[in-house]
Amino acid sequence: MDLNLTKEELAFRDELRAWLANNLPKDWNEWREKPIEESFPYLRAWQRRLQDGRWAAVSWPKEYGGRGATLMEQAIFWEEMARVEAPPMANSLGLGLIGPTIIAYGTEAQKKRYIPKILSAEEIxxxxxxxxxxxxxxxxxxxxxxxxxxxxxxxxxxxxxxxxxxxxxxxxxxxxxxxxxxxxxxxxxxxxxxxxxxxxxxxxxxxxxxxxxxxxxxxxxxxxxxxxxxxxxGWNVAVSTLMYERGSYGARLHLIFKRAITRLIELSRSVQRNGRPAAQDPLIRQKLAQCSAEIEIMRFNQMRAFSRITATGVPGPEGSIQKIFWSELNQRLQQIAQELLGPYGQLLGGDPRAVDKGIWSYGYLRTRGNTIEAGTSEVQRNIIGHFVLGLPRSY
Amino acid sequence: MEFGLTESQEFLKDSARKFFAGECPSAEMRRLMETDTAYDPTLWSKLTDQGYTGIIFPETLGGVGLGKVELMLLMEEAGRALLPGPFFSTVVLAGTILDAVASLAHKNKYLAPICRGEVRATVAIVESNASWNPRDIHLSVANGKLTGEKLFVSDAAVADFIIVIARNGVFVADSKARGLKISPMRAMDLTRKLYAIEFNETPTEEIGSTANLARAFDIATAALAAELVGGMQRTLDISVEYAKTRKQFGKPIGMFQAVQHQCADMYLETESARSAVYYAGWALEENSPDAATAVSIAKMYASDAGRTVGNRGIQIHGGMGFTWENDIHLYYRRAKGSETAFGDATFHRERIASLVIDSGGVSAKSA
CATH class of the missing domain: 2.40.110.10 (Butyryl-CoA Dehydrogenase, subunit A, domain 2)
Structure with missing residues (x-):
């Protein structure tokens, strides 16, 4: 066990940081709140720029335009992207899920036909x-x-x-x-x-x-x-796509959640509760602490899973833990935000009194989808029960 | 970055598991828990032969010199076996405090015999206010003499000496010393006995200042969380086994999602607690700036999860889970004792809050 980055991982991170310092667009903030239909050309251009630096698909083998990055390097990649609040890539499903499936199952002709245009965001x-x-x-x-x-x-x-x-x-x-x-x-x-x-x-x-x-x-x-x-x-092909869905991409969640809880802690200093800042209210403190701790545990779980996958070579059904953990944690985080903000929590973006332009009312509603999309919590618990614990299939 | 165990760490964990399974199987654990002290000299000398009594202490003192991660692994396996007796009290608690605060002369006098397996010891911390916050310790030593009461002291009846955390320092009292009276507290956990100790003008020897206690407490706290993880793993294993074999309505009950999903949650909680404990062990070993936070995260999570895993395990067992003969309640009892010892989840949440809300926070080491 050694949680320090290796020499290679440090080199990978530093190369990426240096590239981002020169290439990260400065005007993303002007675009991020626009409807995606409007910003899509911007996201395409960003992906092309990343691929010019061979950063769009770091997990892919070098021969297909990637970097053959280890799982830990992929995690570093997503963390760094989250750290600088980089725009998303236009072709995220192509790069993250479908491209890898084509590389694994496609004919040579298919790879030649589809892969380059996935990378260049020419075909979404x-x-x-x-x-x-x-x-x-x-x-x-x-x-x-x-x-x-x-x-x-x-x-x-x-x-x-x-x-x-x-x-x-x-x-x-x-x-x-x-x-x-x-x-x-x-x-x-x-x-x-x-x-x-x-x-x-x-x-x-x-x-x-x-x-x-x-x-x-x-x-x-x-x-x-x-x-x-x-x-x-097709079942095996589809399942392999679903496995990629639970891969290294989750590494960025740690920073995203951390940013959210840091903001809530900041808000708790100004929000009043029983005549004093909520940051001094014992109950609010308990909830913020619990959530902060779970955000760290999510990351510890992830790092352990990456090490295990690196050792065994395949992402296993343990990925279901991650899916349950982050989706339910995100809902708890949004619930704390609602408790903290009280009636203000319900205000939508556009209302002049909405806190943080309405991100908390949006997050509260949007996170209900987290325990449903990409495999419901119930399906994830079935996967753990049957494939990890060896219990008989329940369905 | 490598969060997996090294080959030698795997080996240590594996051999500890085999050792405890062989030397302290369920029947032996139950025999010991029915005794007054849950202590067995033969088992102790075997623990010593394994090097466990000196696991993290310097080789110059007769220890093995392994790291905190290794200590977590050993405690996890001890927890899985529900190892009875004063191992935690003597080695993890008293040993770590001696290592942290004592002079070399005092280490030679008190810690070396622990490493060699010659003595048992414990640490008296909590007073009648039942607080684990060092601020709430009121007893102090005057003119080398101690008067007052300490509660919830584990394994005191078999301790050769008792380390006393006082307001004005860390002291050692011989358990046979004048004015020292040990009486059992009847508590849930039958495998780790608790005692009240009354001191009346008891002579003590000062071994160090309280200034260096925090780190020793953190190591003991993380080790206790590791022990909880082992108990959770055992509870999960026997519950899954039961869910596979117990049939109702013509099917194994584990086929019903209401049962299967409880098992899945036990797995999630156990693995998450384990991740937090391993991280805490590593952060302590590396003296990482977030070590104290990491310890509180681990103890907070393991304290709650130890209880909920037990709740779920008993429920899965149905009526069998409510019987005396099933081991699951013995783990449940230990989990309650360990939940409150060194601060329960609420205590550690407040500690995390003071670290992340009040002082801006030290985040976990990140890539």
Missing amino acids: WCQGFSEPNAGSDLAGLQMEARLDGDHYVVNGQKVWTSYGWIGDWCELVVRTDAVVAKHKGLSVLLVDMKSPGVEVRPLRQMTGESEFNEIFFRDVRVPTENVLGKVND
Whole structure:
């Protein structure tokens, strides 16, 4: 056990810091609150700039434009990005989830065709997994792909698709065999979102925004050469994408949460409670301390998990701990903010009396999604129960 | 950065687990808990042979000279076995305090025999106000004599000497000394006995100042949290095993999500407590500026989690969990004792608050 950075890790961090010092855009603050439709070209440009420095996909192998970074270096990357409050990258799903899946399962022709344009943000990717009747029970998805000569004909609906509105391509999980057991009849198709029959609609969520889309497919023709991996092996391909979802990206959460609790502590000094600053109220102090401590524990858990994955080579089901921990912690953090702010906590951005431009009312609502998106807490507990503790499958 | 254990740390943990399983299985632990002191001289000499009585102390004093992370690993395994007797009191508590505050002459006199396994010792800290805050210690020594009462002193009945934390210094009293009376306090944990000690003009020897106590207390506190983690792991293991084998409605009860998710939460709490404890051990070893915060984070989390893991484990066992014959309540009892010792979660949350709210905060070492 040695939590000091190694020589290589320090060199990696310093190189990144030096690059950021010269290349981080200075005007992100003017853009960050604009609707993403407006800022998207800005995010594309930022990603291109990162890739010019070979920083867009540090985890990818060097031959595909990455740096072959270790998990710990990836964690350092996300921490540094959070530290300087860098803008997000436009193609975050392509870089984080779909690119790595194509590198793992794609043919040479597919890698050549798709990978460079993922890196350059020329083609934005989205992910067609969930359906109205297949959320937690993903393997029960129904979207039909019927073979017709050298094409599949796709019919059905996807929901909760991030970046659907801007997506050029979609990693789509479809049913290619309706007869065999449900896990065994799935395949993954790489689908051009400009194909005739694809219709994207915004899905308005409880915060009032539309981060996600519904996508309807009506007789959409997809060439058979666009199957990723083997036909009817789509479950394994999709699961590998989901594993990346629980990877190093979480490393940035520590700083983001820390920034939030630091702000709450600051607010607690000015907010009055029983005639004195809330920072002196024993109950508020207990809650702020508990939350600060859990933010650190989240990071300790993460570092331990990275070391374990580095030793064993594969991200395991232990990632479910992280997912439960950060999502529930984020909700508790927002609840403390509400308690601290009292009636002001409900004020939305735009109201002149809203604290911090309404980030706390927004956060309170948005974090309800945290324990649902990317695998509900219930599914994560099933994964721990069955795959980690060896209990019989409950479903 | 490497948060995994080194090969030699893995080896230490593994051999400790085997040692405790072999020398202190459940039946032996239960036999000892039924005795007055829960102390067994034979087991003690085996602990000594393993080098455990000198684990973190300098080799010049007969110790093994290992680090704080290694101490956490050993305590975790001791906790898993619910090791009865004065190991924590003697080695972790008295030993660490001697190491931190005593002169070389006093170390030779008191710490070296601990390393060699020749003596047992304990530390008297808390008074009738039951506060773990050093500010609330009122007893003081005058003219080398001590008068007053200390409570919740672990394993005092088998201690050869007692270290007394007084307002004006750290003192040693021989347990046979004049005016010193030890009486049992009947407490929940049957494997680590608690005592009240009355001092009446008892002669003492000063061994150091209270100024250097904080770090020793931090090491003991983290070690206690590590012991809690071991108990949590054992509670989790036997609960999962039970959930796999116990059948109701024709199925193993672990197949029901209401039960399975309790197990998942026990796992999450145990692993999180373990991460916090290992980090605290490392921060103490490195003298990291956030060491005190890290210790409070670990003790805070382990104190609460030790209890909730026990709650869940008993519930999963159903009626069996409520019986005397099932070991789970013995871990639950220990967890309560360890929860309050050296400050419960509320105490440590306030300590964290004073570190992060009042003084701007020292954050965990980050990349």
